[in-house]
Amino acid sequence: MSTLLIIAILLLGFIVVFQIAKASEYVSVLKGEKKTFEQNNKINGFLLLAFMILGLIGVYWCNELYKGKILGEAASDHGEKIDTMLYITIAITGVVFIITQILLFWFSFKYQYKEGRKAFYYPHNNKLEVIWTVIPAIALTVLVGFGLYYWFKITGDAPKEANVVEITGKQFGWIYRYPGKDKVFGKKYYKNIDEGKLNQLGLIWDDKAAHDDVVTNEAMYLVVGKPVKLIINSRDVVHDVGLAHFRMKMDAVPGTPTTMWFTPKYTTAQMKEKTGNPDFEYEISCDQMCGKGHYSMKGIVKVVEPAEYLLWLAKQKPNYVMSNPELETKPAVPVATPADSTVTAAAKIAGSNSN
Amino acid sequence: MSQEVNLHEQVGAMTTHEVHHDEHHGHHHKETFITKYVFSQDHKMIAKQFLITGMIWAIIGGLFSVLFRLQLGFPNETFPILEDILGKWAAGGKIQPEFYYALTTMHGTVLVFFVLTAGLSGTFANFLIPLQLGARDMASPFMNMLSYWFFFIASIVMVSSLFVQTGPASGGWTVYPPLSALGDASEGSKIGMDLWLIAMALFVVSSLLGGLNYISTILNMRTKGMSMTRMPLTIWALFFTAVLGVLSFPVLLSGFILLLFDRHAGTSFYLSDIFLASTQKALPNEGGSAILYQHLFWFLGHPEVYIIILPTMGLVSDVMSANARKPIFGYMAMVGSMFAIAVLAFLVWAHHMFVTGLNPFLGAFFVLLTLLIAVPSAIKVFNWITTLWRGNLRFTPGMLFSIGFVSLFISGGLTGIFLGNSTLDIHLHDTYFVIAHFHIVMGVSAFFGMFAGIYHWFPKMYGRYLNNTLAYIHFWITLVGAYLIFWPMHYQGLAGVPRRYLDFSGWASFNQFDGLNRFISIVTIMVFAVQLLFVFNFIYSIFKGRRVTTQNPWGATTLEWTTPINPGHGNWEGEIPEVHRWAYDYGKDGRDFVPQTEAISPNESPESKH
Structure with missing residues (x-):
């Protein structure tokens, strides 16, 4: 019975949402396509920025919530090495994550459509492209280096007295x-x-x-x-x-x-x-x-x-x-x-x- | 008809445009319902067939995930309605272990192959390659039709496996032997497994027929002036995708054939030293290697994830550039990085096998090559972000999904750096961290790219728009939901929680996430409901959506927007247009956009040396 009720509520929700969507389409025709577009663009631009801010807060909050629930101290010597490697990787990828997500959403917000703004014709820039080929390459070399150092320690031969x-x-x-x-x-x-x-x-x-x-x-x-x-x-x-x-x-x-x-x-x-x-x-x-x-x-x-x-x-x-x-x-x-x-x-x- | 069209297309492309084709695209070809909608050889119709079949599969595959999330989120509750529908598989209203594993296996198979390979490439390669290159159809429209129908038959066989008494395949979507080879080891390895293998073999045939067609069309049938470096990035992406598929799917097929032999012909390719507790018998097979299968599988399996993600990279690049009113940044770097990804895709498969006993020395090379893929991926991300910089962004639904795609691709890509590093993979392998990683980076990302494509090209497909309000609801709930579902799973993975467990109550190490599991399940159901809303929007808009009234509604430069609003078979009514420039002249010399068909004017600033 309760299942039927849930399905009925879902269906009702669908119909309501659909009617609103339909109505908003008529309204937009009445208001004029350009005006509707500008309004929608503003709302979505704002939401993108809000999503980034709330998202980053959420990432922090999620970490606070669960950091105590993931396994505590590693109980083996190899485990310690793996944990060290994990922290190195989290540090490097964490920085990249925060910078790129902020740039992505900030640019989206900042450069949203404005009447009369001309987009900047900027097809390429060799110097920039070299920079962001080389920097990731260096960061990854560091990670590969640490990773393989620990990998060979962990997978190397066991001591004779084992x-x-x-x-x-x-x-x-x-x-x-x-x-x-x-x-x-x-x-x-x-x-x-x-x-x-x-x-x-x-x-x-x-x-x-x-x-x-x-x-x-x-x-x-x-x-x-x-x-x-x-x-x-x-x-x-x-x-x-x-x-x-x-x-x-x-x-x-x-x-x-x-x-x-x-x-x-x-x-x-x-x-x-x-x-x-x-x-x-x-x-x-x-x-x-x-x-x-x-x-x-x-x-x-x-x-x-x-x-x-x-x-x-x-x-x-x-x-x-x-x-x-x-x-x-x-x-x-x-x-x-x-x-x-x-x-x-x-x-x-x-x-x-x-x- | 298609051969005729083809011939003319080639004539048109190779000679000057003296020949007038108009009479060939008029109405004197009688099209019946069957030739127009069923056994159609029109690439646009085939694309729609792939898309709609893919959407049906996506609903089925998504529903599977809702069912197994019910078990994961509410392990102590019963759902009597499930027993009414599913019978013994949900005896007492509880999902049985065999059924749980069948659900996860089929969820993976369906989403990876039937939705994100066939549904995605099949739709956009078929739809966009001829339209964006200026061709009247594919190189072989007949093969193209066969490609769809092989996919359709594969789908029928796969669906039928859901209804056999012992259930469908249930050994995980990778179907590792010996589990998948021995019916006595698992119910799902009985007839369900045979049907799975037959369906996949048919699927490979479909994929090869399609892929060869895409490659030959791209290489041979570009219109006058459309040099390779003037192609939109979508076409480049689809080209690399097709090459990957053609080179790797046969290897998968060979792996499957050996598995069939092991199952039915008494061979020992993958079997050795096996004693089954269920029958208390030792099997005669000796000397086989279970790991051999994993090599064959992942030699496709890894390129497969690029087969899924590359097309969406192309779609996103084009949708983003058109809606930023700005050229894509670093066109040649984008092509180069896709090429690098396509090459590296073949050299990293063993990173799925770090803990199979693989020689650690060999593993080291796979670590290096795997992390190397992060470089072209990073280039692409930075180029997308720079494309947004100082643009004039229109947040159409397609654009929003493109931005969401980049965000998810960053998040999921970075966790790949964890898993590709063998040291960390020791701990994270086969945990929820892997689930989180690949769902974000190739599952949800690919869906976002696909949605971007659907919202952007729907007006070209059906001459109508999708409802915008529903599109915005769809985007925001899906984006937020995707992060809510998969982000916390990283923490479960760090805790070592293994994947493919249906109940954690027996485990002291893994039972601390009950609340989280329930939360994820509830969000999953909501996100799934919103996808149904999208499907509804899609179907409704085909018939009742707002009509497209202009030829080029997005103000895009590419050729597909020079065709009539509802193009017939053959695409262009008159001659095929000639191309004079690359596909990204947005905002050049103060003009909003310059179509590819416009000749370079003498006082224009020089063509970008991209």
Whole structure:
């Protein structure tokens, strides 16, 4: 009912506006075309100037309104560089924006039609044109220079001591893999993927290096202050690992692994304090259209102190154990964690659930 | 008839004007309704067909955006009326995710290709090239007709995809595989995707037929005295646009054909290492590259944005100069910068792919070349502003939209400097910042240029004026609305809010903009309503608008205003006029304007060495 009402009101509005427009056309014929033109020109000239003034105030006001709502301090070293670059770009483009918009609307207002005014025949001026070719070129050189300086820093090789974590996107969630004690990821093949057997990445058990790999869907644990290199994969369509707080982003492409690295600056706990939000979490957003669940493809990053990280890792059971519960009865199975008994118990539960 | 006209046109253009053509443009050719309005070979009628088809598409595409803005602005409310109309796609009065993605995909496809490519170039290239060059019709009127009808068939196929059970394509307007290649990955990648690809293939055919025709007409059929450097900037712009289209659309088509093979022939061009959760099966395809498609797509995709914006740059230059009563400033610089843009357009495509794992070293070149485009763009902006300086400006609706165009082009162009810089693109890629950028710089700007063109040339098209009061309402609400909608989106983008999300309630990082989203949605609905007002004005004025009573209502210099108020097929009743000067002699030697057809008089100040 309310929808019909809205449509009726809209229609009525249309008719009213149209009638006014029609009437004004008749009036203009009566008044004489020239007089109407001059009146309209004055009104529009004034409106152009008003639009510029109100517009610039609006730009300022919008900034006041939202500057607190866009992400606060960057939470990674690369993020800081990106923020610096952002401020340099805002400064340069901001100046250009204000000058050109003011000139555009001011000239429109100032040189509006006046009876008897002769337009100035001014077809070209080489000097001026050279000036406004060279100045933008210089400004852009500065921006390209800064941009590429930071770009190569950010995309350069990760430090040797960096932790390596693998993240794999799927419709619609994230899978994280840690290399375990041997620091080597085991081989995998996508045709081995068997979710029923809890092998969601298709790890190859013939490869011993795979036996201590930890695979989890819970969260990506990172150590504060320590560089981390992400190896990014996709299991089905193109996804994208978006880390807004760290200002990082990289596509996950099936068949073509990609990488990125950064150093987290604050633990999740520190961010809870900094933001004053006790529920704060670093979120991983999928930033590449991947299907109907795209908008809900969320992951969590937990940035923790080194000790906490070790403790967490120690509690994780290798995927090999989870996937092959029957092996656990044999004593020869290498188990990555010292907390044998709890792991075995948990593995049994997991194993029985999956069967 | 057209061949005859053509022949005569060429004779007329190549020899002196001894032959009298009058008898050929009289009334002894019987025109039926079908040949005049449906299968017409008159470039003016074809232009109108493109324009009106484009307007229908614009309403459909705009309506899609209103629907998905309802979801974004009011995620917690239900609209039972939507379920009545749309059925399962809006079950319970809520827009379903598949449908949301279908809406955004079709909004993009329709607006980019069907409205701002076909609707824009198709209208103004067809209408203005022969009229402004002094030709009786296009080089091949028959091909021109085919161009429209291929577009029409493409439109039919695309519309039909809206009605299939699994819905239309829904993988985003860029339809990246593997998502678009696998029906099991998304409902929209089933039959809807095939129809999308077929429609786009037909669209490419239409675009090529049109483009080749525009190029050959511009190169071969200029009237006597119309050297290339005397052409109005509109024609230059349409020329570069056509060249861009002819060189880049075939690449897109090849990308689509490979995608069709992957979909139906079991090939692995784009597919590798895929395990689908929905079927719990690993696909046999190995060794393909999903990124290959992105290269092929963006090799068109980037020139495509210039295919959209270049024609409007030309239109705006001409409308602005005529209404400032002043020559366009720096004619040769304007041509040169359009040429530079057209060349660079082919060298920057990978800036859409900075975060795909592209080699960072390679990325550096694309940063350099991308930011280089800002130089010719800046030249154009400064030249437009200088054109206004010390003019005597008449704020006709066309002029207002031209000024609005420049303002939006500045705003949107500057944010391109953010995104073209790979360092910033890491953070801003695929966020609302991108949405804000391209909607302002090529969406709304191009619409403003198109509106400027429509308001300016409507009297030539239909021999009547559009209603001025409605035009002013249209302009002001659209300009203010466009800024209100898209300016705040930059802030959402800086916050990292990803595009193509229909609900932010699950996200702690992105849910702080509820009020803003609602505001944007309300403004969107208002702006959309005002566009309907424009469409109403357009249709009403075709039949009932104030009649044009003088041949040259704007006091413009160009050739189209030397034709009769309602020109027939063939455009000029007598001989084709000869051209003696460039198109911008406004305010020269104290005269308001000097038409291009007027011979240089001995005591005139020397022709500008533009």
